[in-house]
Amino acid sequence: MTDRADVIVIGGGIVGTTTAFFLRRRQRSVIVLERGLTGQQASGVNFGGVRRQGRALTQLAMANRALETWRRSKELLGEDVECLASGHTRVCYHARDADYFYRYAAEARAYGLDLEVLDGAAMFRRFPFLGREVLAASISPLDGHANPRLAAPAFGRAAARLGARVVENTEIVRVEREAGGFRVESAAGDVYRAEQVLICAGAWANALSAQFGEPVPLVARGPQMAVTEPVPYVFGSSMGVYTSIKEESVYFRQIPRGNIVLGGGPSGPADIGTRRASVLPENTVQQMAQFRRLVPALGALNVIRVWSGVESYLPDSEPVIGASSAVQGLFYAFGFSGSGFQIGPGVGETLAELIDTGRSVIPLDAFSIARFQCGGSLQHAVASAPASDSASASVEASS
Numbered sequence: 001m002t003d004r005a006d007v008i009v010i011g012g013g014i015v016g017t018t019t020a021f022f023l024r025r026r027q028r029s030v031i032v033l034e035r036g037l038t039g040q041q042a043s044g045v046n047f048g049g050v051r052r053q054g055r056a057l058t059q060l061a062m063a064n065r066a067l068e069t070w071r072r073s074k075e076l077l078g079e080d081v082e083c084l085a086s087g088h089t090r091v092c093y094h095a096r097d098a099d100y101f102y103r104y105a106a107e108a109r110a111y112g113l114d115l116e117v118l119d120g121a122a123m124f125r126r127f128p129f130l131g132r133e134v135l136a137a138s139i140s141p142l143d144g145h146a147n148p149r150l151a152a153p154a155f156g157r158a159a160a161r162l163g164a165r166v167v168e169n170t171e172i173v174r175v176e177r178e179a180g181g182f183r184v185e186s187a188a189g190d191v192y193r194a195e196q197v198l199i200c201a202g203a204w205a206n207a208l209s210a211q212f213g214e215p216v217p218l219v220a221r222g223p224q225m226a227v228t229e230p231v232p233y234v235f236g237s238s239m240g241v242y243t244s245i246k247e248e249s250v251y252f253r254q255i256p257r258g259n260i261v262l263g264g265g266p267s268g269p270a271d272i273g274t275r276r277a278s279v280l281p282e283n284t285v286q287q288m289a290q291f292r293r294l295v296p297a298l299g300a301l302n303v304i305r306v307w308s309g310v311e312s313y314l315p316d317s318e319p320v321i322g323a324s325s326a327v328q329g330l331f332y333a334f335g336f337s338g339s340g341f342q343i344g345p346g347v348g349e350t351l352a353e354l355i356d357t358g359r360s361v362i363p364l365d366a367f368s369i370a371r372f373q374c375g376g377s378l379q380h381a382v383a384s385a386p387a388s389d390s391a392s393a394s395v396e397a398s399s
Helices: 014-025 057-071 073-077 095-109 120-126 148-161 202-212 281-294 296-300 344-357 374-383
Strands: 002-010 030-033 088-092 116-119 136-140 165-167 172-178 181-186 191-199 219-221 225-228 238-241 250-254 260-264 303-307 311-313 320-323 330-334
Touching: 002 014, 002 181, 014 030, 014 148, 014 330, 014 344, 030 148, 030 191, 057 073, 057 095, 057 344, 073 148, 088 095, 095 116, 095 136, 116 120, 120 136, 148 165, 148 344, 172 191, 172 202, 191 202, 191 344, 202 311, 202 330, 238 281, 250 281, 260 281, 281 296, 281 303, 320 344, 330 344
Parallel strands: 002 030, 002 191, 030 165, 088 238, 191 330
Antiparallel strands: 088 136, 116 136, 172 181, 181 191, 219 311, 225 260, 225 303, 238 250, 250 260, 320 330
């Protein structure tokens, strides 16, 4: 079978489905090719944080763009993805991190992110449930959370209603440049052709980018997620610990029906071959100890389910977004290092703009795949990887 479109999107996560959605709004024909089901991997198993604060400043323009889409998601999609602008709060235990909250708030203001930082008695008046080791809190009132199991499939359905073709259970094994565009071949032997291709295949993207001489040091990890029994709804804001100590880096949010979604701490194993990831029991036990430290009342709750999924990480914790450095008409978006959910619709809208017009309002130079290719920087990136999972030391991932 052969099929053709203006653009082929390889990967049906939050970035792939939103790019297809925005491309169709620009009247570009699109085929989305997903090896499993839309939103099945990283986009569907994460924490669901619609979180701008804590991001590298270079990401805030796209995060702000994404927030506008999240706010209008019910109108745009015609269905509810449970997006709540209930606020997001980061807290810390260490004086150096409290100092950082104030510095980051001052810097982020220039990028359109307004934060309120509290400490001491003022913080405990606002959040009386916090453990007394907490030193400061940074509050982003316009952030919040959404349901990751609903979001990417909803964007995929919305793109399909606009005319995109979404093909699931189709593994892509080969992408080749040919006269007039690209030839994309599936494991079943089906062939798709397009003038432009976007590779946003998460932890599997490196296998395709390497076919064009652009390998990256991508690694797979599994978030350690859990949910508790339902209790009365009291926590409006989602909350996470900012720290360079991985074991301390837990986060939680409560959904209106009462369950509390938990995550953070050390990652678990993930295998791109089997497409499986695991929750280690010791990680869940360690998480609960940290939650008792953060909010003592959480220690009395029962965990009723745990899960994980395959996420992709790069050594500098910055994603690859934008045009190939080697092949015209080829684009990438992957390696979001556990922080791709919120920013996904902003990335999708920006890529649709770039693919359609050849330029984007938001600069993408900082996210170029060329940083891993030029002058031996691939090896340099591995050698200089930060000790924590984020270049800014925040390890609130999966959002």
